[in-house]
Amino acid sequence: xxxxxxxxxxxxxxxxxxxxxxxxxxxxxxxxxxxxxxxxxxxxxxxxxxxxxxxxxxxxxxxxxxxxxxxxxxxxxxxxxxxxxxxxxxxxxxxxxxxxxxxxxxxxxxxxxxxxxxxxxxxxxxxxxxxxxxxxxxxxxxxxxxxxxxxxxxxxxxxxxxxxxxxxxxxxxxxxxxxxxxxxxxxxxxxxxxxxxxxxxxxxxxxxxxxxxxxxxxxxxxxxxxxxxxxxxxxxxxxxxxxxxxxxxxxxxxxxxxxxxxxxxxxxxxxxxxxxxxxxxxxxxxxxxxxxxxxxxxxxxxxxxxxxxxxxxxxxxxxxxxxxxxxx
Amino acid sequence: xxxxxxxxxxxxxxxxxxxxxxxxxxxxxxxxxxxxxxxxxxxxxxxxxxxxxxxxxxxxxxxxxxxxxxxxxxxxxxxxxxxxxxxxxxxxxxxxxxxxxxxxxxxxxxxxxxxxxxxxxxxxxxxxxxxxxxxxxxxxxxxxxxxxxxxxxxxxxxxxxxxxxxxxxxxxxxxxxxxxxxxxxxxxxxxxxxxxxxxxxxxxxxxxxxxxxxxxxxxxxxxxxxxx
Numbered sequence: 001x002x003x004x005x006x007x008x009x010x011x012x013x014x015x016x017x018x019x020x021x022x023x024x025x026x027x028x029x030x031x032x033x034x035x036x037x038x039x040x041x042x043x044x045x046x047x048x049x050x051x052x053x054x055x056x057x058x059x060x061x062x063x064x065x066x067x068x069x070x071x072x073x074x075x076x077x078x079x080x081x082x083x084x085x086x087x088x089x090x091x092x093x094x095x096x097x098x099x100x101x102x103x104x105x106x107x108x109x110x111x112x113x114x115x116x117x118x119x120x121x122x123x124x125x126x127x128x129x130x131x132x133x134x135x136x137x138x139x140x141x142x143x144x145x146x147x148x149x150x151x152x153x154x155x156x157x158x159x160x161x162x163x164x165x166x167x168x169x170x171x172x173x174x175x176x177x178x179x180x181x182x183x184x185x186x187x188x189x190x191x192x193x194x195x196x197x198x199x200x201x202x203x204x205x206x207x208x209x210x211x212x213x214x215x216x217x218x219x220x221x222x223x224x225x226x227x228x229x230x231x232x233x234x235x236x237x238x239x240x241x242x243x244x245x246x247x248x249x250x251x252x253x254x255x256x257x258x259x260x261x262x263x264x265x266x267x268x269x270x271x272x273x274x275x276x277x278x279x280x281x282x283x284x285x286x287x288x289x290x291x292x293x294x295x296x297x298x299x300x301x302x303x304x305x306x307x308x309x310x311x312x313x314x315x316x317x318x319x320x321x322x323x324x325x326x327x328x
Numbered sequence: 329x330x331x332x333x334x335x336x337x338x339x340x341x342x343x344x345x346x347x348x349x350x351x352x353x354x355x356x357x358x359x360x361x362x363x364x365x366x367x368x369x370x371x372x373x374x375x376x377x378x379x380x381x382x383x384x385x386x387x388x389x390x391x392x393x394x395x396x397x398x399x400x401x402x403x404x405x406x407x408x409x410x411x412x413x414x415x416x417x418x419x420x421x422x423x424x425x426x427x428x429x430x431x432x433x434x435x436x437x438x439x440x441x442x443x444x445x446x447x448x449x450x451x452x453x454x455x456x457x458x459x460x461x462x463x464x465x466x467x468x469x470x471x472x473x474x475x476x477x478x479x480x481x482x483x484x485x486x487x488x489x490x491x492x493x494x495x496x497x498x499x500x501x502x503x504x505x506x507x508x509x510x511x512x513x514x515x516x517x518x519x520x521x522x523x524x525x526x527x528x529x530x531x532x533x534x535x536x537x538x539x540x541x542x543x544x545x546x547x548x549x550x551x552x553x554x555x556x
Binding site: 299301316324 | 376391414423424425427
């Protein structure tokens with residue numbers, strides 16, 4: 001939450017000159033910045049929020065829907081990732097649109113067709129007012145290289161999982177300010193981290209703001225975060241380049257594509273086990289048995305619902321999972 | 329040295345004296361009575377409150393169950409621990425576990441609601457079940473709604489015994505969804521003392537279920553065995 005608080009400080013200076021565009025999941029920030037808009041990932045405010053949404057399936061989408069519809073987040077427009085990731089967002093995004101916020105629906109191709117994604121990116125560019133700062137994607141590419149270094153240092157035990165996660169998850173919107181974000185990345189402190197019980201965290205990110213720190217305190221070293229890794233993995237200098245790279249965004253692709261990618265990545269990181277985080281009422285819950293049968297590691301499945309601290313029941317599972325890994 | 333399991337409903341103390349297992353069970357609110365005169369350094373704790381009570385070492389109920397069951401059935405491959413507020417299924421061979429704690433329909437609390445409704449003791453549920461001539465279908469997967477369904481069945485003419493048997497089947501069906509294929513399936517936890525629930529589960533799974541002599545103290549024993 002520290003990052004978000006810092007982010008809020010910068011927003012006050014920036015919203016005068018730049019339009020602020022909310023995003024509901026990964027939308028190439030390269031294009032949003034290039035169109036002179038400032039991305040704001042609405043998910044970043046949720047783990048620290050105290051909201052109890054009135055009408056919900058998944059708390060992630062329900063909370064941003066309510067906050068945007070009630071204008072509790074100050075934005076100019078919204079991009080809903082409606083195809084290839086979160087299906088609840090398609091409905092909750094329409095609720096926000098009906099409340100009067102200019103809203104664009106963005107679809108990733110299930111089959112990874114770069115031409116389709118390119119056409120989607122051109123439509124998005126029209127919605128945002130077209131490219132005005134073509135140098136921004138190149139600057140973001142450089143920042144993503146720094147993000148990849150953070151990820152590697154974490155896997156090598158030089159940066160804590162919590163610190164690495166907070167940086168990597170912020171790559172979806174780069175805090176809306178490239179210079180400020182670069183400063184935040186540079187300020188990450190290195191320290192020696194015990195990497196006993198190396199685990200991969202797959203699925204959507206946990207809705208609990210302290211999850212990585214709790215896992216570490218309970219003796220589990222998270223060395224891979226599936227979704228945040230996607231945030232630092234893709235880039236591109238122009239629309240065709242962005243389309244060619246982002247068409248392999250694993251969350252939007254068929255499960256066999258995602259599983260093959262995970263198998264390779266987990267092998268590289270020498271993980272001992274997997275934590276599969278699932279969100280209550282999210283379609284990703286249905287993937288659990290497929291993940292279990294295709295990923296040959298001890299696996300713990302946990303489920304979250306509302307935001308806040310990591311609940312005691314989840315801590316019990318984490319502790320038991322650590323005991324299990326130590327017995328393996 | 330003792331194993332102390334302080335769970336959501338009861339507290340269990342186990343010690344091994346001259347090779348013989350000695351135990352005591354109390355309500356959770358009376359857990360302190362079990363350790364009068366015992367130094368915290370001589371306690372290996374487990375259960376939901378394992379970290380809130382004095383202990384030399386603590387271990388989760390999942391690991392404790394594996395060590396405890398091993399004492400009675402060394403080749404058990406699946407353990408089902410039906411606690412007051414959650415149910416844990418441990419696949420010992422695959423080193424895997426799942427816990428149901430979001431819904432009361434698969435926990436001991438569910439059968440406690442039923443016993444409270446009929447103003448009978450939990451331990452009487454089994455004999456009520458054995459007297460049932462028919463088993464009404466209780467289809468609801470939600471504990472609270474299953475209770476309203478139970479009342480509808482009473483109004484429809486089923487006897488108290490039959491409705492209790494129906495609730496045992498509803499409970500056992502819920503648990504059965506969590507249980508993987510097993511050669512030797514062992515059930516532990518206080519709820520397992522209910523013979524009606526046990527026979528419903530055996531009927532649904534079409535398989536014999538193994539139960540230690542005193543299923544409620546297995547985790548306290550396991551905590552002790554884990555450490556010693």
